[in-house]
Amino acid sequence: MTESIKNKIKNIRELRNYTQQYMADQLGITQAGYSKIEKGKTSISYAKLQQISIILEVSTEDIINFNSQTYIKNLNAADHADKVNFNECKILKGLYEDKIKLLEKLLDRTELELEYCKKKHNPCCC
Structure with missing residues (x-):
């Protein structure tokens, strides 16, 4: 069932x-x-x-072609993409934190x- 223009206008207004x-x-x-x-x-004129x-x-084309079900699907897909991006960021952050810990251990060892x-080559200066 396609939405009527009146419903599309109402849905977009409510989304805003x-x-x-x-x-x-x-108006x-x-x-x-x-x-x-x-x-x-x-009745609504094209000018209105x-x-x-x-x-x-x-x-006006966006209003005419507006489909609330498609909008909700796209919104859910965008939300999912944001969650995926967030998870990717968490993974990258974890990798960088692990690398920092390894570098700190390497620095301590060095x-x-x-x-x-210094002690081996200059035993009297220590």
């Missing part, structure tokens, strides 16, 4: 967290008048659709060897 009153104010109409647009009680698209910061060499 805009109230009907905000939309009405931007220069009453909230009740705007509500009739979303309820389909008023263009005004609405500007307020919603999307193109310092011990240096002290040993």
Whole structure:
């Protein structure tokens, strides 16, 4: 079942967290008048659709082609990608932390060897 334009406008408005009153104010109409647009009680001209698209910061084509199910799927996919990226970052962080620990051990060992060499080659200066 395809969504009607009125439902698409409403869904996009809600995704933007805009109230009907905000939309009405931007369009220069009453909230009740705007509500009739979303309820389909008023026919909407292409010019009005263009005004609405500007307020919603999307193109008229985006409104016409909007599919809430696709949007939710894309949102979930993006959320999954963020989790994957976060996990990759955690793995990389762990690898770098392990490398730092190894380098610190190597530095400690090198310092011990240096002290040993100093004592061996200059026993009277220690």
